[in-house]
Amino acid sequence: MDIASPAFKASAYRALHDAHLQQALGHIRTGFIDKRAAAIAALPEFEALRQSARDIKNHTLAHLDLYLEAYEEKVREAGGEVHYAATAEEARALVLNICQQAGARTVTKGKSMIAEEIDLNEHLAANGIEPVETDLGEYIIQLRHEPPSHIIAPAVHVTKDQVEAEFRRAHTSLPPGRDLTEPSALLGEARALLRQRFLAADVGITGANFLIAETGTSVIVTNEGNGDLTQTLPRVHIVLATIEKITPTLDDVSQILRLLSRSATGQDMAVYTTLSTGPRRPGDPDGPEVYHVVILDNGRSAVIGTEFQDMLRCIRCGACMNHCPVYQAVGGHAYGWVYSGPMGAVLTPMLVGIDKAGQLPNASSFCGRCEAVCPMQIPLPRMMRHWREREFERRLSPATYRWGLGLWAFVARRPRLYRVATQLAVAVLGALARGKGRFRRLPLAGGWTGHRDLPAPQGRTFQQMWSTRSRP
Amino acid sequence: MSARDQVLAAIRRSLGVTGNEVARNATIDDRLRRAPKGVIPARGQLAAEERIALFTTMAEKVSATVARVADAVALPEAVAAYVRAHNLPAAVRTGGDALFTGLPWQDTHIEVRHGAARDDDKVGLSHAFAGVAESGTVMLASGADNPTTINFLPEVHVVALGADDVVGDYEAAWDKLRAAVGKGHMPRTVNMVTGPSRSGDIEQTILLGAHGPRRLHIIVVG
Numbered sequence: 056m057d058i059a060s061p062a063f064k065a066s067a068y069r070a071l072h073d074a075h076l077q078q079a080l081g082h083i084r085t086g087f088i089d090k091r092a093a094a095i096a097a098l099p100e101f102e103a104l105r106q107s108a109r110d111i112k113n114h115t116l117a118h119l120d121l122y123l124e125a126y127e128e129k130v131r132e133a134g135g136e137v138h139y140a141a142t143a144e145e146a147r148a149l150v151l152n153i154c155q156q157a158g159a160r161t162v163t164k165g166k167s168m169i170a171e172e173i174d175l176n177e178h179l180a181a182n183g184i185e186p187v188e189t190d191l192g193e194y195i196i197q198l199r200h201e202p203p204s205h206i207i208a209p210a211v212h213v214t215k216d217q218v219e220a221e222f223r224r225a226h227t228s229l230p231p232g233r234d235l236t237e238p239s240a241l242l243g244e245a246r247a248l249l250r251q252r253f254l255a256a257d258v259g260i261t262g263a264n265f266l267i268a269e270t271g272t273s274v275i276v277t278n279e280g281n282g283d284l285t286q287t288l289p290r291v292h293i294v295l296a297t298i299e300k301i302t303p304t305l306d307d308v309s310q311i312l313r314l315l316s317r318s319a320t321g322q323d324m325a326v327y328t329t330l331s332t333g334p335r336r337p338g339d340p341d342g343p344e345v346y347h348v349v350i351l352d353n354g355r356s357a358v359i360g361t362e363f364q365d366m367l368r369c370i371r372c373g374a375c376m377n378h379c380p381v382y383q384a385v386g387g388h389a390y391g392w393v394y395s396g397p398m399g400a401v402l403t404p405m406l407v408g409i410d411k412a413g414q415l416p417n418a419s420s421f422c423g424r425c426e427a428v429c430p431m432q433i434p435l436p437r438m439m440r441h442w443r444e445r446e447f448e449r450r451l452s453p454a455t456y457r458w459g460l461g462l463w464a465f466v467a468r469r470p471r472l473y474r475v476a477t478q479l480a481v482a483v484l485g486a487l488a489r490g491k492g493r494f495r496r497l498p499l500a501g502g503w504t505g506h507r508d509l510p511a512p513q514g515r516t517f518q519q520m521w522s523t524r525s526r527p
Numbered sequence: 528m529s530a531r532d533q534v535l536a537a538i539r540r541s542l543g544v545t546g547n548e549v550a551r552n553a554t555i556d557d558r559l560r561r562a563p564k565g566v567i568p569a570r571g572q573l574a575a576e577e578r579i580a581l582f583t584t585m586a587e588k589v590s591a592t593v594a595r596v597a598d599a600v601a602l603p604e605a606v607a608a609y610v611r612a613h614n615l616p617a618a619v620r621t622g623g624d625a626l627f628t629g630l631p632w633q634d635t636h637i638e639v640r641h642g643a644a645r646d647d648d649k650v651g652l653s654h655a656f657a658g659v660a661e662s663g664t665v666m667l668a669s670g671a672d673n674p675t676t677i678n679f680l681p682e683v684h685v686v687a688l689g690a691d692d693v694v695g696d697y698e699a700a701w702d703k704l705r706a707a708v709g710k711g712h713m714p715r716t717v718n719m720v721t722g723p724s725r726s727g728d729i730e731q732t733i734l735l736g737a738h739g740p741r742r743l744h745i746i747v748v749g
Contacts, residue, residue, distance in 0.1 A: 079730070082730050082731040085731065086727060086730075086732075100567075104565070114558075117542065118551055118555050119538050120535050120538045120542065120544065120546050121551060121552060123538075124535070125555060125559060133713070138530070138531075139529070139534045139535075140530055140534075141530050145530055189738065192728035208727070209728075218729055242729065243736075246736070246737065249738065268555075268559060269559050272713055278727070279724055279738045280724040280737060280738040280739025280740075283679050284679055284739075287679065298538065303562075304558065304559060304562040305562065306564050307565070309698055312697070322721075323585070323661070324721040326589070326720065326721050326722050326723070327718065327721075327724075327739065328664075328718075328719040329717070330716065330717040330718075330719075331715065331716050332713040332714070332716075333715060334715070336714075338670070338671045339669060339671060340622070340643040340671060342669060342675055342715055342716060352534045352537065356537035356538045356541055357537065358541075359541035359542055360542060
């Protein structure tokens with residue numbers, strides 16, 4: 056998809072004035088935040104598990120080349136095939152080739168952010184293969200021709216009434232007078248229609264939450280069961296994953312599983328955690344006959360060893376976005392690409408370049424909640440700051456911003472000038488407020504006072520007050 | 528250079544390694560062989576009966592139902608009673624699991640169908656190799672005995688679970704599996720199932736019965 060991240064400000068402005076979106080975003084608190092808090096409060100070992108999981112991922116990244124080789128060997132032993140793709144384009148070509156070899160006309164898909172990252176659906180459709188999204192949220196946004204607005208709840212921006220309208224528009228074979236007022240009726244309709252697609256599909260494509268080196272296993276974590284029908288019924292199963300999904304052992308995966316669903320949806324465990332190893336075995340009455348894994352790099356290897364390496368620990372739970380005041384206000388689409396919220400603000404510049412995604416690390420109040428809730432202890436605010444520095448170094452930030460920072464730096468490096476300037480400013484502003492204690496409007500600061508009053512200084516600077524107080 | 532070599536070379540460049548370092552290779556061999564256990568929640572570390580009680584509580588918390596029978600001979604009647612109580616058709620789809628063969632199915636009204644599940648099957652019956660008390664999860668291994676489709680296509684999934692197979696934590700379940708199939712090996716599919724299928728994709732309201740079973744009924748045997 057096109058990268059609309061440079062238009063963040065305009066998109067965010069539109070999002071703030073979109074009544075449907077604002078209504079939909081209101082469900083995040085009860086749907087995610089409260090449930091997560093309750094699940095974590097019930098597990099005293101949660102903090103210890105966070106450290107354990109962080110150490111596992113750090114260890115794995117330090118030995119990633121060797122674990123990949125070990126994983127590959129195990130997949131081959133089990134009769135599966137492993138393919139590597141350095142770029143999104145290579146990954147698309149690999150998947151298309153496997154589908155064409157299988158003579159596929161339709162493919163069902165479990166939810167995969169990597170498929171979004173490489174624009175897989177468009178590529179398959181352009182080559183005459185119909186991709187069918189089967190996760191309810193993904194199905195809704197596929198009908199609406201939209202990208203996901205959340206990594207685990209792709210249709211979090213859509214209200215129930217909008218889903219009903221979309222189903223009435225798309226499902227023309229069903230009676231127009233049918234009752235779809237209850238959410239369960241919408242779910243039932245999607246279940247019945249998609250069941251036929253599952254049974255007819257030639258290839259099933261899923262993502263992977265983990266690839267296990269010990270056993271050559273891919274793991275998906277879902278609630279609906281769509282990922283399982285996707286990978287069990289068709290003749291061919293393709294797993295799309297990225298290099299950092301490698302995890303050494305079943306025990307290591309178990310540590311991280313205890314964090315994943317609790318952080319994502321407040322469940323102790325998602326309904327279905329499924330471990331797949333190769334194609335069906337002799338004597339198996341079901342399962343795919345062919346099993347392929349496509350492992351994508353797409354810029355991730357270049358991040359290892361840099362100040363952004365910690366981002367490769369991300370397990371895509373979505374807790375950072377659920378708790379982010381910016382995400383809560385504008386939703387995911389404003390971020391302009393596949394990943395949104397704090398994790399998107401760090402990951403997007405890694406994958407598409409800071410020149411295209413510079414707005415995103417700036418869309419943060421640095422309140423730190425994202426890092427506080429991240430199950431993998433990823434220092435998201437620090438990395439956003441690193442991106443801001445890179446943006447500044449490459450002279451990509453707007454001229455007024457650079458000019459303002461330059462002026463501030465000039466003054467801040469000269470303590471005497473700083474004291475004089477701040478004393479003057481505080482005295483003038485204090486006098487101008489004329490006892491009202493606040494400004495309704497200020498020249499050059501209209502953006503700030505447009506939404507709240509500026510409290511007026513009371514005549515003395517912090518340094519002046521400090522020097523009075525610290526005197527014995 | 529193949530894409531594989533290119534990706535591995537890029538990783539090694541970033542790590543500043545060649546891949547031939549003896550110590551690094553020994554480190555990963557050791558971890559893969561030992562599979563060290565990390566932090567195990569105290570929650571599931573209980574004596575056998577309390578473990579089954581916790582398993583039941585946790586499974587019920589996620590909308591599964593749990594029943595218990597004294598031995599396998601009582602299974603057909605337990606399945607029949609459940610089917611009757613929920614007005615389900617008197618036919619059950621199952622694989623060739625040894626637990627279910629030789630049982631008095633003929634004493635019930637249940638027709639037992641063998642093989643992979645079909646779209647029109649209403650009730651599936653599987654045998655779990657483990658139940659995990661800490662989260663009320665059942666673990667199923669695929670094979671001729673327990674086809675994976677039985678876990679997902681029928682509207683109702685009935686799972687038989689040996690009382691002795693209820694363990695405290697996932698790690699203990701992996702040890703059981705390794706003892707059965709050999710360390711480093713896996714059945715083609717292992718399903719960890721925690722409650723019936725659900726979706727929260729419409730306004731974050733949880734609805735049961737998305738694409739998989741609408742009901743999950745677990746019968747603890749023993």
